[in-house]
Amino acid sequence: MLCDECKERPATVHVTQIINDQKSEVHLCEVCAKAKGHLGFAFKPSFSVQDLLAGLIQQFSEEPELPIDMSFRVSDKCEVCGMTLEDFRRTGRLGCGRCYDEFREQLEPLLRRLHGSSKHIGKLPRRVGGIAHLKRLEGQLKKELQKAIASEKYEKAAELRDKIHQLEKDIKRGEVS
Amino acid sequence: MDIKDEIFAGWMRDDGPETDVVVSSRIRLARNIDNLAFTHIAGHDDLDKVLRTVEEVIKSTRDLADMKIIDLDSLSVFERELLVARHLISPELAQNWERRAVILSEDNESSIMVNEEDHLRIQSLLPGSQFQKAWEMANRVDDLLEAKLNYAFSEDIGYLTACPTNAGTGLRGSIMLHLPALKRTNQIGAMLNAVLKLGLAIRGTYGEGTEATGDMYQISNQITLGQSEEEILENLSGTARQIIYQERNARSVLLKEYRSKVEDVVYRAYGLLKNARILSSEEALKLISEVRMGIYTDIIKGISASVINELMVIISPAYVSKVEDRELSSYERDVKRAELVREKLSSISIL
Ligand SMILES: [Zn+2]
Numbered sequence: 367m368l369c370d371e372c373k374e375r376p377a378t379v380h381v382t383q384i385i386n387d388q389k390s391e392v393h394l395c396e397v398c399a400k401a402k403g404h405l406g407f408a409f410k411p412s413f414s415v416q417d418l419l420a421g422l423i424q425q426f427s428e429e430p431e432l433p434i435d436m437s438f439r440v441s442d443k444c445e446v447c448g449m450t451l452e453d454f455r456r457t458g459r460l461g462c463g464r465c466y467d468e469f470r471e472q473l474e475p476l477l478r479r480l481h482g483s484s485k486h487i488g489k490l491p492r493r494v495g496g497i498a499h500l501k502r503l504e505g506q507l508k509k510e511l512q513k514a515i516a517s518e519k520y521e522k523a524a525e526l527r528d529k530i531h532q533l534e535k536d537i538k539r540g541e542v543s
Numbered sequence: 544m545d546i547k548d549e550i551f552a553g554w555m556r557d558d559g560p561e562t563d564v565v566v567s568s569r570i571r572l573a574r575n576i577d578n579l580a581f582t583h584i585a586g587h588d589d590l591d592k593v594l595r596t597v598e599e600v601i602k603s604t605r606d607l608a609d610m611k612i613i614d615l616d617s618l619s620v621f622e623r624e625l626l627v628a629r630h631l632i633s634p635e636l637a638q639n640w641e642r643r644a645v646i647l648s649e650d651n652e653s654s655i656m657v658n659e660e661d662h663l664r665i666q667s668l669l670p671g672s673q674f675q676k677a678w679e680m681a682n683r684v685d686d687l688l689e690a691k692l693n694y695a696f697s698e699d700i701g702y703l704t705a706c707p708t709n710a711g712t713g714l715r716g717s718i719m720l721h722l723p724a725l726k727r728t729n730q731i732g733a734m735l736n737a738v739l740k741l742g743l744a745i746r747g748t749y750g751e752g753t754e755a756t757g758d759m760y761q762i763s764n765q766i767t768l769g770q771s772e773e774e775i776l777e778n779l780s781g782t783a784r785q786i787i788y789q790e791r792n793a794r795s796v797l798l799k800e801y802r803s804k805v806e807d808v809v810y811r812a813y814g815l816l817k818n819a820r821i822l823s824s825e826e827a828l829k830l831i832s833e834v835r836m837g838i839y840t841d842i843i844k845g846i847s848a849s850v851i852n853e854l855m856v857i858i859s860p861a862y863v864s865k866v867e868d869r870e871l872s873s874y875e876r877d878v879k880r881a882e883l884v885r886e887k888l889s890s891i892s893i894l
């Protein structure tokens with residue numbers, strides 16, 4: 367979720383206010399929370415509905431800037447869902463999985479800014495081809511190899527090295543076929 | 544009893560690890576079906592298609608077939624809000640309920656929200672501090688679904704989500720912490736600042752004042768890409784361990800220096816809950832927090848923390864209104880709330 371205020375940084379301060387059983391929510395990044403005097407949840411002056419409204423109005427009157435390269439053609443559209451970069455800039459959301467391909471150039475720097483990385487190293491669905499799994503396994507074994515060497519477990523290291531060689535062969539064979 | 548009338552949910556049990564400080568641990572995985580528009584721009588046909596597809600998968604998968612599919616369209620506004628109060632669906636899903644569903648396991652510990660911000664939000668919610676088990680549960684449900692669904696996924700970016708802040712693992716781990724002693728020793732601000740510096744997100748609930756109502760704080764990971772699921776959860780658990788340690792320290796300092804004062808606060812809170820005739824939700828949350836602190840500092844015995852967790856649902860505006868099944872004025876609600884709390888506590892005698 368992006369910050370309600372700046373639509374630029376991820377929202378890390380989430381505030382729910384309940385007065386007389388009426389709930390209101392606001393989501394801010396650390397910078398905006400600080401700027402509004404909201405950091406550390408020690409709100410002074412306390413958070414008010416007026417602040418919320420002001421935030422909303424500001425949002426509509428000022429074009430929020432996303433830190434992405436805006437040198438795109440306005441006609442750039444996702445071929446699956448019809449979403450444009452302009453739409454993304456307005457809503458902070460993509461339209462479908464294909465959008466990530468279509469707007470890759472602009473998304474990469476944003477992802478790096480949000481997450482410090484744009485490369486997934488977590489779970490892979492099983493249906494994703496075997497090579498992706500082999501590459502992932504290779505990465506894990508290489509890490510284990512470094513650990514084994516560092517702790518002078520040379521027998522284990524040799525074992526791991528053989529496994530990695532075999533994996534590399536399998537990966538190469540898979541990529542050729 | 545019908546699932547939509549129940550108050551209880553698995554996370555309210557008091558047998559989880561570290562329940563003196565940790566109320567619950569939650570894992571949420573965001574997943575989307577390939578080649579379909581994400582929920583926020585999807586038309587009725589696409590939303591229906593997601594619902595039908597997921598329903599078919601649930602019914603045809605032996606290990607999931609026991610789960611109950613609840614169309615949010617079929618519920619009243621109070622029933623939807625009650626699911627929010629029990630932490631089984633998100634406030635967002637309750638607000639945008641048309642063509643939405645939630646799929647619940649029998650013990651309410653696993654759930655799947657359909658057509659939330661992403662097509663699927665797989666959740667597991669357990670009492671106390673148990674990310675590892677919660678992750679294993681959600682991961683298993685994900686494996687079962689994935690065997691029959693084609694997810695929007697790219698090898699580079701991982702699971703593709705409507706909002707880029709969830710892309711990659713799609714994993715959000717959150718832990719609900721009860722921190723009454725850190726608050727009373729004025730350490731909350733510093734602690735929350737430190738948590739933000741670690742790149743984690745915080746969530747608090749406020750009333751009119753500037754202090755969190757009920758001393759409940761939720762901490763969750765912000766980064767979902769470039770780290771493995773295990774790394775993300777280890778980072779969160781590590782931070783939680785530190786906070787648990789600090790809160791316990793603060794409790795023992797309070798007890799050592801101000802024992803009578805703490806006892807007074809706890810017994811007064813219990814007395815008010817047991818006898819008050821008018822209770823706002825804000826006051827009730829504050830009193831419940833104080834009694835909870837009394838239970839885990841062994842000041843009062845004979846009342847379990849799971850009763851306290853149930854009270855947190857009983858006092859919710861949704862439940863109070865649902866009991867009467869009509870829109871109540873705020874005065875009527877406060878009167879009814881006090882009555883429901885007294886009823887719940889009537890069979891309990893503290894030692
Ligand atoms: Zn901001």
Ligand SMILES: [Zn+2]
Nearest residue numbers: 444447462465
């Ligand atoms: Zn698209």
